[in-house]
Amino acid sequence: MQALWVKWRTPRLPEPDGERSGELGEGKPLRLLILGDSAAAGVGVSHQDKALSGQLTRLLAPHYRLNWCLHAKSGMTTAQTLKFVQQAPNGVDVILISLGVNDLLSPIDVQRWLASTGALIGGLLEASPGAMVLLTPLPPLGNFPRFKQPLAGVLRRREARFNRALEQFCQEKAACQLLPLMLPLTPDALASDGFHPSAASYRLWAECASQAILARHLIEDTRPV
Template identity: 80%
Template sequence: MGRRLMVRRTLLIVLSPLLLMQALWVKWRTPRLPEPMGERSGELGEGPLLRLLILGDSAAAGVGVSAQHEALSGQLTRLLEPHYRLRWRLLAKSGMTTTQTLAWVEQEAAQADVVLISLGVNDLLSPIGVRRWLTATGELIDGLLASSPGAKVLLTPLPPLGAFPRFAQPLAGVLTRREARFNQALMAFCQGRRACQLLPLQLPLTPEALASDGFHPSAASYRLWAECACRAIISLHRPS
């Protein structure tokens, strides 16, 4: 074991009781927002058929806004409607990890031309290591491609959790380093898979960009996310 890694692990062991107390305090102080009401599937628009699956955690589910039309799914489908006959579906639930989502997708066997994924935050906040997370991500994508050969998979980078106002030191520093390792691994993963693309998404962390819980996106941030995903989808499936 290298000296730097040994020192890092020693510090984590020493700090772990404090980190646990901080994490529990943040969880207790953070209001739990519900998933918004609204449609989670539909068909709209005219033109070439595009089957879209939005998959993931509370952010994919739209937590932070009051209705799905303000969330990622509603804003993205409106942006895509002028270009395609869009058949879309949202499979997302608060608290979902990558492994839990894999089991869910295996039951649903949803078919799609494009899959937009928002996962990783709940994995990052758990004890799981980067390698196990990437293995689960690979298994998830393999399962999606088995149901939908030829589909393109758009993955969303993890947000800079350590910079969120809810997190203080030393927990913020640990989350910052962990997020950097997760995102670096995810970038390398996407570069090694032709079906995968990592969205170039960097959402602001201003008060206007965050929901009332100081953690989930606001309607304005969901709009930026939808615009980024829309550009990527159109570049992959150019309408005639």
């Protein structure tokens, strides 16, 4: 009942305007796919320029000739995103995934979620062999001001189980890397709904992802031939 009350009281913010694909930058070609839920879609800001896609592509543009695409929709679970695999572009170099929050807020258990995650990544890698897959940890929803006890405690325990399982999953998959992302819970870190990231948080997320991409490709460029 508490969860339903919070859902009813939380404002529904729209996905921002702006381009969801494009080309920019100079240098070595890099094909980027951003995939996921409302956070990947940029909910919480007014335009994609301020969202994850806009901020990440700007950070990568000085280093790469970037061809990028965003496939994201509010409310998407990991299982639902499996339907997008056939629509996703083939032959990409980096896949950044933001999924799990809607699974966490549903009755699904960790093992079913991991099975869907494995199936999703398997399909993506089949279409893009050799791609680098960056996974985003679930945010500490139980610490968000909008959630009160006892719901907050339930969310903290579920978030901890989901993130431990995701970390273990990434350790066992050579193509996958879990971003070391820890967004602050300061007033300016959340959007007006008290749930989605603000532009400042999207910036931190983009910086974390760009650093992982640059570090991975720096290692590959310096390997002896």
